[in-house]
Amino acid sequence: MTGAGAGPLSLAELERCAVRRGLLLRIQRRRQLGIWALRVGVARSRPEQAPQLLGELKGWALPAASGLHLDTLRVQGRAHRVGVLIWAATFAWALEETPCRRAQLLAIHDEEVQHCRLVRYFERLGFQPVQTVGAGLLDWPQRLLWGGAGLRMAGDCQEGLRRCSALLVEASAR
16 A cells, blocks of 8 residues: 555555455446446455445536535444545545546534534545535525535545545554
């Protein structure tokens, strides 16, 4: 694996990192009418059984610098650094295969404590608040696009990949 000072990991390096940990990293992407649909999954390989899905992220991308739109992240159980691996792969994919350089997401606001946790988590990945999406009439277009109310955040893919790569390199050194 690339050393801690060597910079962000590539998608190929992330796939090798996953294999060393007994994990499968898969990226499904489709492109229709200029829009990419994206699904990044991490699973644990099991002998003579189907792989066990540990986490996945879904989103889509437009062919624009700020076109990466991240919708859903789910991580099962307490698998160490699975979320970080998913984020790193998402950022690496965007940088290597699309013109996207910035990503957007919504820190959903269903419940106050969980919302605050999400915001802190996304800020650690390099995302910054952009706009509160509320329940007002003017918020309806954003709510339809994002699927709910919350804090819309944006982040630099290169910075997110750098942060995730550092965490993965640190974890592999232990």
